Amino acid sequence: MNSPTSAPSHRSILIVGASRGLGYAMAAEFAVRGWRVLGTVRAPGTPLHGLAAEQPDLVEIETLDMTDHDQILAVRDRLLGRQFDIVFINGGVVNPSPGDTMAGVSTDDFVHVMVTNVLGVMRAVEAFGVLARPGGVIGVMSSGQGSITNNANGTNDVYRASKAALNQAMSSYAGRHASEVCALVLMAPGWIRTDMGGSNAPFSVEDAMPEIVDALIAQDGAAGLHFLDRNGRTVPW
Ligand SMILES: NC(=O)c1ccc[n+]([C@@H]2O[C@H](COP(=O)([O-])OP(=O)(O)OC[C@H]3O[C@@H](n4cnc5c(N)ncnc54)[C@H](OP(=O)(O)O)[C@@H]3O)[C@@H](O)[C@H]2O)c1
Numbered sequence: 001m002n003s004p005t006s007a008p009s010h011r012s013i014l015i016v017g018a019s020r021g022l023g024y025a026m027a028a029e030f031a032v033r034g035w036r037v038l039g040t041v042r043a044p045g046t047p048l049h050g051l052a053a054e055q056p057d058l059v060e061i062e063t064l065d066m067t068d069h070d071q072i073l074a075v076r077d078r079l080l081g082r083q084f085d086i087v088f089i090n091g092g093v094v095n096p097s098p099g100d101t102m103a104g105v106s107t108d109d110f111v112h113v114m115v116t117n118v119l120g121v122m123r124a125v126e127a128f129g130v131l132a133r134p135g136g137v138i139g140v141m142s143s144g145q146g147s148i149t150n151n152a153n154g155t156n157d158v159y160r161a162s163k164a165a166l167n168q169a170m171s172s173y174a175g176r177h178a179s180e181v182c183a184l185v186l187m188a189p190g191w192i193r194t195d196m197g198g199s200n201a202p203f204s205v206e207d208a209m210p211e212i213v214d215a216l217i218a219q220d221g222a223a224g225l226h227f228l229d230r231n232g233r234t235v236p237w
Pocket residue numbers: 016017018019020021022023024041042043064065066067090091092093116120141142143144188189190191192193194195196197198201
């Protein structure tokens with residue numbers, strides 16, 4: 001029996017961290033476009049569960065906490081043999097007091113952000129990258145705040161450092177996989193109203209997500225590493 005994402009007539013995406021916010025909106029937008037979506041969550045009762053209940057032929061769910069390497073490997077093992085047009089690692093966190101400097105942040109908060117946004121995301125890329133179709137896309141949710149060039153005024157020191165480190169780690173991954181033909185995308189989606197982005201962000205999820213999805217799909221076949229905003233424009237390192 002075919003699992004939803006293995007049906008040949010539909011394109012497919014694996015989204016790690018799709019319970020709510022941008023990850024959920026990405027899942028919903030791809031489903032609207034007729035893609036098969038496999039999204040991961042950490043807990044029951046999320047918006048993604050509602051979407052899967054509405055569209056069981058298009059949306060399926062795995063449970064995964066990116067900070068648990070054994071869970072990553074177990075999900076990867078369950079999915080071996082399947083192929084996705086896009087593998088996208090979305091999940092991420094910010095420290096509870098984003099204004100903390102390196103002098104002010106607690107070691108626990110620093111470690112939590114780095115383990116989630118860098119180590120967890122890259123372990124997911126390493127594990128799930130093998131599931132990407134040759135010529136497809138392997139992407140991660142970076143941030144414009146990961147740009148060192150554009151960091152003129154500081155703020156959000158820990159979060160910025162985590163996304164810059166993620167970009168650097170993806171660059172290492174790209175170097176080791178230079179002979180492969182997947183596009184590697186670091187997505188800077190813009191400042192968007194979610195639990196993380198807050199209510200002051202200038203962009204709504206509804207406005208931003210179709211552009212993010214368009215930008216990801218446009219990278220199909222574009223081998224190499226790309227740090228892009230949601231309109232497909234290059235972001236300076
Ligand atoms: N919103 C913005 O303005 C903005 C701008 C630039 C970049 N980003 C990036 O976009 C991504 C999504 O952000 P958002 O605004 O949608 O934030 P959000 O509403 O807080 O959602 C965060 C998502 O990450 C998941 N997650 C957190 N820790 C995880 C872990 N250990 N394992 C698996 N999943 C985990 C959460 O799952 P749970 O529901 O289980 O907590 C949730 O699905 C993040 O990487 C963020 O850094 C956001």
